[in-house]
Amino acid sequence: MWWWDARVTTLFKRNLQPTLTYWSVFFSFGLCIAFLGPTLLDLRCQTQSSLSQITWVFFSQQFCLLVGSCLGGVFKRTLAQSLLALFASSLAISVVFAIIPFCHNVVVLAVVMAMAGLAMGCIDTLSNLQLVKIYQKDSAVFLQALHFFVGFGALLSPLIADPFLSDTNCILTNGTVNSSSNLPHIRKSLVPHHPGNLSHYDLPTKGLVVTRVSYAFWIMALINLPVPFAVFLLLYKERLVPCCQRSSPPLLPADELAMETRAIDKDDSSTSSPKIQPEIGHGDLFGCCQSKNFRGVPCSYFAVHVTGALLLFMTDGIMGEYSGFVYSYAVEEPLSVGHKMAGYLPSLFWGFITMGRLISIPVSYRMKPATMVFINVVGVLVTFFLLLIFSSSVVFLFVGTASLGLFLSSTFPSVLAYTEDILQYRGCATTVLVTGAGLGEMVLQLLVGSIIHDQGSYSFLVCGTIFGALAFTFYVFLLFFHRMHPHPQSDMDLSPDKPPPPIGEPELYQS
Numbered sequence: 001m002w003w004w005d006a007r008v009t010t011l012f013k014r015n016l017q018p019t020l021t022y023w024s025v026f027f028s029f030g031l032c033i034a035f036l037g038p039t040l041l042d043l044r045c046q047t048q049s050s051l052s053q054i055t056w057v058f059f060s061q062q063f064c065l066l067v068g069s070c071l072g073g074v075f076k077r078t079l080a081q082s083l084l085a086l087f088a089s090s091l092a093i094s095v096v097f098a099i100i101p102f103c104h105n106v107v108v109l110a111v112v113m114a115m116a117g118l119a120m121g122c123i124d125t126l127s128n129l130q131l132v133k134i135y136q137k138d139s140a141v142f143l144q145a146l147h148f149f150v151g152f153g154a155l156l157s158p159l160i161a162d163p164f165l166s167d168t169n170c171i172l173t174n175g176t177v178n179s180s181s182n183l184p185h186i187r188k189s190l191v192p193h194h195p196g197n198l199s200h201y202d203l204p205t206k207g208l209v210v211t212r213v214s215y216a217f218w219i220m221a222l223i224n225l226p227v228p229f230a231v232f233l234l235l236y237k238e239r240l241v242p243c244c245q246r247s248s249p250p251l252l253p254a255d256e257l258a259m260e261t262r263a264i265d266k267d268d269s270s271t272s273s274p275k276i277q278p279e280i281g282h283g284d285l286f287g288c289c290q291s292k293n294f295r296g297v298p299c300s301y302f303a304v305h306v307t308g309a310l311l312l313f314m315t316d317g318i319m320g321e322y323s324g325f326v327y328s329y330a331v332e333e334p335l336s337v338g339h340k341m342a343g344y345l346p347s348l349f350w351g352f353i354t355m356g357r358l359i360s361i362p363v364s365y366r367m368k369p370a371t372m373v374f375i376n377v378v379g380v381l382v383t384f385f386l387l388l389i390f391s392s393s394v395v396f397l398f399v400g401t402a403s404l405g406l407f408l409s410s411t412f413p414s415v416l417a418y419t420e421d422i423l424q425y426r427g428c429a430t431t432v433l434v435t436g437a438g439l440g441e442m443v444l445q446l447l448v449g450s451i452i453h454d455q456g457s458y459s460f461l462v463c464g465t466i467f468g469a470l471a472f473t474f475y476v477f478l479l480f481f482h483r484m485h486p487h488p489q490s491d492m493d494l495s496p497d498k499p500p501p502p503i504g505e506p507e508l509y510q511s
Helices: 006-014 016-033 037-048 050-074 077-100 107-165 178-182 183-189 213-224 228-238 254-270 301-332 344-366 370-387 396-408 411-422 429-455 458-486
Strands: none
Touching: 006 016, 016 077, 016 107, 016 213, 016 228, 037 050, 037 107, 037 213, 050 107, 050 429, 077 107, 077 213, 077 228, 107 213, 107 344, 107 411, 107 429, 178 228, 213 228, 213 301, 301 344, 301 370, 301 396, 301 411, 301 429, 301 458, 344 370, 344 396, 344 411, 370 396, 370 411, 370 458, 396 411, 411 429, 411 458, 429 458
């Protein structure tokens, strides 16, 4: 490709199968994360539950996603553990899709969605960890592609579900006609953990259930099935399937053998030089907090982890609360946008997030992660300021929504690549950042929902502006701690008269 040099192209070709596998697993993650919102009313009918009861299904999925993100690093210790965990998680998502139509009790459905959340959390942490491990300083472009696939899955899932959603109340009673006209508005206004703004709608819980949403889940289960198969193929290729192990590893092609020889020679020549600090491996969140991992590390080590997590707490929180409440904000005074037109706003937001992630793939190769994060956080803050200034303009609400999606799209992979680069891939950044992002998405939705309920819809933009300002502040702190953090001796010893490293020295994909 025109925007890749020979070294990155060689690195990508050598790790093509694992890279494509991790991208496909993240597609599975996106497929699972976006289906619940559009189908929630039909699932309410299936379980014959109230709106307040069915929104707890949202909570069970999001909470267990957070738990899975914290614990996902446990499986990183060997390649076999990582791939087996990814295989089990991606297969679990297909199983969850297949059995959801048989869950006729809201508690059972919540338990099933909790299982899906745990699987999604493991996928989120392990896919990011493995790509960072393979590509290290070149990981930014591959992380951007990884997060494009989650956006693609999240876009595809509602499109699959849409033809099977009920246009009228899916529990037939004598009062069906009166309540069915509100269903499109209710569906678009549903926000995880915050059904309070819909409490005045009285939807029936008893009667004849008529819904075809089961077909949507079975279609998504079939679409997802190739993903665990791809992970199994990678397990087989790496000789990690016990019953299919080969007696000897395959021979390397001549060019790869030459690169491997150069890498080994370099390692041999560097053994005599002392290491500046011990390598601290990635792990689960609790493993990262063990005191033995903190011996001899500077204070900036902790500060980089914390500020990076707080930055993503804000940006991912903005993403969650904006997509959740922009429809409700648009239909209220002073904008009073029609329900149908306002329904396009969340789709516009996620569409530009996906497009932004696609654009960021070539951009991230030419631009440093720190620069991309700066553009993102400044763009988010300026957009919220303009939305406040033109708060009475419907046109600018659509323009601002697209702009926010574009600026937020590449924030997570850019912050992850930047933070890992600061820590020289020795810290627990991936686990901590994934956990911080998931926590922000949960907490800020709850916070903004409560504030809007008490103070009115205008506070939606005020909250977004405050969160954007905090995100920029944490970015400045991250830059400051980057300058404080000691650089490894191998970087400081480089001098202009030394030749550059050979092209073929990328990290090998090893177990």
